Every structure is written in structure tokens, then in C-alpha cells.
Amino acid sequence: MKKLMVTAALGAVMGLAAGAASAGTIEDVKAKGFVQCGVSQGLPGFSNPDDKGNWTGLDVDVCRAVAAAVFGDASKVKYTPLSAKERFTALQSGEIDMLSRNTTWTATRDTALGLNFAGVNYYDGQGFMVRKSLGVSSALELSGAAVCTNTGTTTELNVADYFRSHKMPYEIVAFEKSDEVVQAYNAGRCDVYTTDASGLYAQRLKLTKPDEHIVLPEIISKEPLGPVVRQGDDQWFNLVKWSLFAMVNAEEMGVTSANVDEMKKSTNPAIRRLLGVEGKFGENMGVSNDWAFNIVKQVGNYGEAFDRNVGPKTPLGIARGVNALWSKGGIQYAPPIR
Amino acid sequence: MSVSTEKDDSARVPLWNDPNVRGLVSQIVLIAFIVWFGYELFSNYASNIAKRNIATGFGFLSTTAGFSIAQTLIPYTEESSYGQAFLVGLLNTLLVSGIGIFFATILGVLLGIARLSKNWIIAKLATMYVETLRNIPLLLQIYFWYVAVLGVLPMPRNAASLLDSFYLHKRGLSMPKPIFDSAAVIVLLALIAAIVLVVFLSRWSRKRQEATGEQFPVFLSSLGILIALPVVAYFLSGSPIHLEYSVLKGFNFRGGMTLIPEFMALLLALVLYTASFIAEIVRAGIQAVSHGQTEAAGALGLRPGQILRQVVIPQALRVIIPPLTSQYLNLTKNSSLAAAIAYPDVMHTFAGIVLNQTGQAVEIILITMAVYLTISLLTSMFMNWYNAKIALVER
Numbered sequence: 001m002k003k004l005m006v007t008a009a010l011g012a013v014m015g016l017a018a019g020a021a022s023a024g025t026i027e028d029v030k031a032k033g034f035v036q037c038g039v040s041q042g043l044p045g046f047s048n049p050d051d052k053g054n055w056t057g058l059d060v061d062v063c064r065a066v067a068a069a070v071f072g073d074a075s076k077v078k079y080t081p082l083s084a085k086e087r088f089t090a091l092q093s094g095e096i097d098m099l100s101r102n103t104t105w106t107a108t109r110d111t112a113l114g115l116n117f118a119g120v121n122y123y124d125g126q127g128f129m130v131r132k133s134l135g136v137s138s139a140l141e142l143s144g145a146a147v148c149t150n151t152g153t154t155t156e157l158n159v160a161d162y163f164r165s166h167k168m169p170y171e172i173v174a175f176e177k178s179d180e181v182v183q184a185y186n187a188g189r190c191d192v193y194t195t196d197a198s199g200l201y202a203q204r205l206k207l208t209k210p211d212e213h214i215v216l217p218e219i220i221s222k223e224p225l226g227p228v229v230r231q232g233d234d235q236w237f238n239l240v241k242w243s244l245f246a247m248v249n250a251e252e253m254g255v256t257s258a259n260v261d262e263m264k265k266s267t268n269p270a271i272r273r274l275l276g277v278e279g280k281f282g283e284n285m286g287v288s289n290d291w292a293f294n295i296v297k298q299v300g301n302y303g304e305a306f307d308r309n310v311g312p313k314t315p316l317g318i319a320r321g322v323n324a325l326w327s328k329g330g331i332q333y334a335p336p337i338r
Numbered sequence: 339m340s341v342s343t344e345k346d347d348s349a350r351v352p353l354w355n356d357p358n359v360r361g362l363v364s365q366i367v368l369i370a371f372i373v374w375f376g377y378e379l380f381s382n383y384a385s386n387i388a389k390r391n392i393a394t395g396f397g398f399l400s401t402t403a404g405f406s407i408a409q410t411l412i413p414y415t416e417e418s419s420y421g422q423a424f425l426v427g428l429l430n431t432l433l434v435s436g437i438g439i440f441f442a443t444i445l446g447v448l449l450g451i452a453r454l455s456k457n458w459i460i461a462k463l464a465t466m467y468v469e470t471l472r473n474i475p476l477l478l479q480i481y482f483w484y485v486a487v488l489g490v491l492p493m494p495r496n497a498a499s500l501l502d503s504f505y506l507h508k509r510g511l512s513m514p515k516p517i518f519d520s521a522a523v524i525v526l527l528a529l530i531a532a533i534v535l536v537v538f539l540s541r542w543s544r545k546r547q548e549a550t551g552e553q554f555p556v557f558l559s560s561l562g563i564l565i566a567l568p569v570v571a572y573f574l575s576g577s578p579i580h581l582e583y584s585v586l587k588g589f590n591f592r593g594g595m596t597l598i599p600e601f602m603a604l605l606l607a608l609v610l611y612t613a614s615f616i617a618e619i620v621r622a623g624i625q626a627v628s629h630g631q632t633e634a635a636g637a638l639g640l641r642p643g644q645i646l647r648q649v650v651i652p653q654a655l656r657v658i659i660p661p662l663t664s665q666y667l668n669l670t671k672n673s674s675l676a677a678a679i680a681y682p683d684v685m686h687t688f689a690g691i692v693l694n695q696t697g698q699a700v701e702i703i704l705i706t707m708a709v710y711l712t713i714s715l716l717t718s719m720f721m722n723w724y725n726a727k728i729a730l731v732e733r
Contacts, residue, residue, distance in 0.1 A: 152694025
């Protein structure tokens with residue numbers, strides 16, 4: 001019996017040690033055959049399962065782009081739905097390979113949690129939603145309101161800063177899951193629901209009567225949302241970062257999923273480099289040279305992903321705004337592939 | 339001669355067959371193994387954390403928290419530290435557990451006695467209560483009270499009011515808050531004096547009864563002292579306590595105090611659920627006292643109330659206390675389900691919000707586990723002391 005226990009314990013310790021001394025993430029991903037991607041528990045437009053159980057959304061498209069770069073097949077992704085509270089632990093512990101879950105890039109998260117932000121796929125800001133019947137038209141009229149929000153988010157801290165700096169009393173009710181927040185707001189536990197503006201538009205669709213609620217004009221914070229990886233694996237970090245950049249560059253060059261095959265014959269050197277006709281940019285990252293071709297072909301460029309998931313023609317109806325390309329008045333900007 | 343005998347002995351029993359030596363060696367090996375295992379776990383953790391550049395240590399406790407908490411028993415603002423946020427959470431846990439234990443005990447004892455009632459309806463109703471409440475998962479009951487009962491109350495503007503000072507609405511129960519002026523100390527001192535007096539009175543009356551057999555109406559006179567002394571002090575010191583009423587202003591009630599619905603839902607669920615277990619413990623305890631005791635007490639001329647209080651309950655308590663302790667511990671630990679409905683207890687505030695804002699999972703989970711362990715051990719120590727006190731004294 002004791003012998004058995006010793007063996008078991010030894011096995012456990014060696015298992016832990018093995019977990020610690022893993023190879024690069026990209027080798028692990030190639031070996032297991034899919035990218036394990038952490039997403040939200042259901043945020044329409046960003047990461048949400050459709051009626052057939054397939055995940056769609058702007059954040060999901062980043063996961064798919066990475067899979068397209070590694071495997072040449074955007075469908076080789078497995079999704080882990082995570083609450084705001086669970087997301088960083090899941091990434092730190094290696095349960096997921098990357099996190100693409102409307103996560104705000106902040107100093108603490110970038111420096112103290114052992115994480116690296118691989119870019120920004122959506123520039124957001126925090127807003128407030130209230131019932132029209134309250135007759136409120138500005139966030140400055142919210143003194144004394146009960147506010148529903150998510151625990152473990154930047155939202156929770158921003159709302160505290162905002163009410164504090166305007167010397168307005170308020171009551172905070174913070175739930176762990178987004179669905180619980182929406183339900184509590186819907187049931188009237190709170191006067192105000194606050195989260196990133198994109199999230200407000202997305203969650204409004206889940207309310208009993210979406211028309212009876214308005215989003216107030218104030219945007220009280222900067223929320224650059226982007227994919228996250230663990231520190232200490234620069235190769236994987238580079239791959240995720242450049243998968244996103246490839247989507248933005250493709251839009252800038254006018255390469256879309258529809259015309260990408262023809263574009264391969266383009267004489268424009270920048271396009272030839274992007275699509276792997278010239279140069280060995282894929283090899284430097286540990287993937288094949290047509291990595292970006294696969295991303296654009298299977299996932300589309302950034303603009304396509306935006307329009308498909310959150311753009312004006314979707315139920316969310318969000319305008320490009322600051323998320324337009326830098327050349328079109330926005331701030332989406334990717335370094336050149338060269 | 340003796341030396342050679344010893345040699346012979348040791349030759350007969352080799353070292354590895356000596357039970358003492360074998361026992362000692364296996365103990366040492368086991369301890370060494372446990373120490374090595376613990377060390378492996380720790381160094382594995384430390385090296386992984388270091389490799390991933392994750393901050394460690396307890397320094398974060400003095401950093402500014404920056405978030406707000408719905409229910410705070412001690413002064414707390416967004417400028418307070420994570421350490422203070424932890425204290426707020428801890429006190430909220432203790433509050434709901436303490437009040438929960440108090441009411442669960444009262445309700446449980448009443449139900450336990452009701453189950454043994456000779457009145458058919460009362461007994462059956464108590465049985466129904468116990469069988470229903472203890473067989474529905476606690477989390478479900480918490481949601482029931484939170485969503486289905488407290489969640490459908492009217493909005494603050496249409497709150498149900500009682501005496502124009504208590505208001506029940508979706509955002510909680512608003513009620514007047516007592517405000518103590520500095521002279522209120524006199525009333526407090528009067529209350530303490532009354533308690534001391536009552537203790538002396540009951541001791542004196544017990545001694546007198548043991549000596550002379552004469553009884554003194556201790557309960558009524560104690561009640562009189564406890565009420566009269568503070569009331570007299572209150573008026574003599576010029577009414578230093580007054581009430582601040584809740585007023586509907588803007589969206590919500592301001593002033594006074596408001597019990598948040600999260601607290602009420604959690605408390606209701608914990609009390610009603612745990613009371614069903616306590617009822618069964620009390621019933622079993624009373625039934626464990628032989629019926630002969632009741633009959634003997636009756637033969638001595640004691641009235642039914644006296645039999646219950648003087649004969650049955652003291653003996654039943656010996657059976658009741660140990661499992662009751664487990665129920666108290668369960669209630670305290672179950673209060674961590676608060677996280678499901680956003681009641682800001684230590685689990686929600688510290689192991690939830692603070693963990694997420696700082697990312698220091700290992701430290702925070704360790705502290706939280708230590709908190710529940712400490713609360714449980716203290717409760718258990720107190721109950722063991724009480725159990726020893728009421729145990730059968732053998733003469």
C-alpha cells in the first residue's frame with residue numbers, strides 16, 4: 001500500500017515538473033493539433049456560440065486567424081468559455097494557449113500577472129445604460145443610483161473612479177458572470193448597467209425590451225481590448241501579434257477573402273510579402289510562409305471581420321469610429337510586413 | 339555473563355525484525371517523505387511563478403483597492419487598501435454567519451419540539467417543513483429567495499411601507515438608523531450595570547433555593563431590570579439616541595440604513611435550510627432521553643414545562659451539542675455561496691474581486707482557506723468547551 005502511494009506521489013510530482021518544463025507553445029499546439037482559445041461565456045458580436053454551437057465573433061476571429069496561421073485551417077480551434085474572474089488564471093496555468101476575450105490592456109495585467117498583450121483588436125470605452133423611463137440623459141445625473149457590473153474587471157474600478165471624482169454617492173452590485181449582471185439589471189435591481197460600450201450594445205439584445213433602454217453619451221475610460229498570451233514564450237507572442245497585424249494590413253492593402261487568390265499575382269511588393277510570395281516571414285515565426293494568405297482566405301481581413309460581427313449591418317450596429325484604419329480617420333494601425 | 343546474554347538476544351532478533359526499530363525507521367521515512375513532497379510542491383510553484391513573471395508575496399494587501407463594496411461594517415472607501423477590503427469581506431461573512439446561527443438555532447429548536455408535539459397538525463407541519471427544506475439544494479434556495487421572492491418586490495418609488503419608516507423594495511429593506519450622541523455612553527453603562535445585576539440576582543436566587551428551597555421570580559425581575567435601568571438612564575441623560583429615517587431621494591432611499599436584498603436572501607436561505615437539520619438533531623436529542631425520566635419527574639410532581647426545562651433538555655443537550663457544532667460549521671462554510679448572488683462576503687470580495695484585480699491567486703486562496711479554517715476551529719473550540727461544561731458530572 002505504501003509503495004503504491006509513493007509511486008502515485010512520485011508520478012504527481014513528476015507530472016507537475018513536466019508541466020513546468022514544457023516546450024514552446026507553438027510546438028505544443030502543433031503536437032495536439034488545435035489552438036485552445038479562452039473566450040467569453042457569450043458576448044454577442046465578440047465571442048458567442050450560434051444556434052449550431054459554432055463560436056463566432058470578433059474575438060473568435062483572432063483565435064481562428066492564429067489557427068489558420070499555424071495549421072492553414074481556421075477551424076482547428078477549441079474554445080474555453082471563461083468568466084472575467086477565471087480568465088487570467090486559466091492562461092497563467094496553461095489551460096488555454098491564448099485569451100481572446102474582450103480583455104482590457106492595463107499596466108497591472110501587462111506587468112504583474114505574467115501576461116503579454118498581443119495588440120488591440122477593438123478600441124473600446126466604458127459607458128452606462130439606463131432605462132428610458134428614468135428620464136436621465138447624462139451620466140452626471142446618476143447620483144445615488146444603484147449600479148450593476150462585473151467583478152474582476154476594469155469596469156468596476158473605472159465606475160468607482162468616475163463616481164468618486166464627481167462626488168456622487170452610488171451603490172455597487174457586482175456579479176461574477178455577465179449573464180447575472182444582465183439579469184439583475186433587467187429585473188430592476190440596479191438603475192444603471194455599466195460595461196464597455198460595445199458590451200452594452202451586445203447585452204442590450206438580451207434584455208426583455210431592448211427599446212426601453214438607452215446608452216448614455218459619456219464614455220468614461222479607455223478600454224483597448226486585445227488578445228493575451230503568457231510571458232516567456234516570445235515565438236508564440238510574435239505569432240499571435242502578427243496574425244492580428246496581418247488582418248489589419250490586409251484591409252489596408254485591399255486584400256479580402258474574396259480577392260486573395262488573385263492578389264497573389266499582384267505586382268505590389270507589400271502584398272507579395274504579406275501573402276508569402278516574397279520573403280520568409282512565416283518561417284521566422286515557426287509557421288509556413290503562406291500564413292497570412294490562409295488568415296485572409298479563411299477568416300478575412302480586419303474590416304471584413306468587423307463588418308461581419310459587430311458592424312452597422314449586424315444587430316449590434318456599431319460604426320467603425322476609432323476602429324477604422326489610420327488611413328481612414330481611425331487608429332487601427334499595423335506595423336509593416338517587411 | 340549478562341553481556342553474553344545480551345549478545346545472544348540481539349543475535350536472535352536482528353535489527354530489521356525489532357518492532358521498535360522498524361517502527362522508528364518507518365516513521366522517519368514517512369516524515370522525510372512528507373517534508374520532501376511539500377518542498378517539491380513549493381519549489382515547483384516558486385520556479386513556475388518566477389518563470390512566468392507573476393508577482394508574489396503579500397505586499398499587495400497595502401495597495402489601494404480602488405473598487406467599492408455594497409455593504410461595509412467598517413469605514414471603507416475606494417481609497418482603502420486591499421487589506422481593508424479583506425476585513426470588510428471577513429466581517430460580512432461573520433455577520434451573516436453569526437445572525438444565521440442565532441436564528442437557525444431558535445427556529446430549529448422550535449421545529450424539533452414541534453415534530454414531537456402531540457398535536458397532529460403541528461407535528462405534521464413540522465415534518466413537512468423539515469423534509470422539504472433539507473432536501474432542496476441550498477444554492478437553489480438562495481436563488482429562490484433572491485430571484486423569485488426579493489427580486490419581484492416593487493421599485494423604490496412604489497415601496498411597501500410600514501409605519502412610514504420601514505420600506506421594502508427591490509433594493510432592500512430601508513429602515514431608520516439609531517444615531518448615538520456622546521451622552522449615549524450613559525445608557526450603555528446602565529445596560530452593562532443591568533446585565534451585571536441580573537447575573538448576581540440569578541446566582542443569589544439559585545443559592546437561596548439550594549439552601550432554603552424558596553423560589554424567586556428570577557425571569558420577570560431580570561426582565562424588569564434589563565428594561566427599566568437603560569430606559570431611566572435614557573431619559574435622565576436627556577434622550578441621547580434618536581432615529582435617522584430613510585427618505586426616497588432621486589433613484590433610491592437615502593439616510594437611515596438599508597439591508598441589501600443579497601444579505602436578506604442569503605440569511606433567509608441559510609437559516610431556513612440549516613434549521614431543518616437542527617430540528618432533526620433536537621428531535622433525536624429529546625428522544626434519546628429515556629421516557630422513564632419524564633415519568634419519574636412527573637411522579638415527583640413537576641409540571642410539564644419544568645420537566646422539559648429541568649430534566650429532559652439538560653440531558654438531551656449532551657446528545658445535541660456535538661452534531662449541532664457540525665451544523666454551525668456548515669452554516670458558516672455555506673455562507674460562501676454568497677458569491678452566487680453578489681453578497682460581498684470574504685469569498686466574493688477577497689477571493690473574487692481582489693484576486694482578479696491583483697492576479698495573486700495562490701496567496702489569496704491561502705488566506706481565504708485560513709479564514710474559514712480559523713472561524714471553524716474557533717466555533718468548534720467554543721462548542722467543545724460548552725459540551726464539556728454540560729457533560730455528565732461523575733461524582
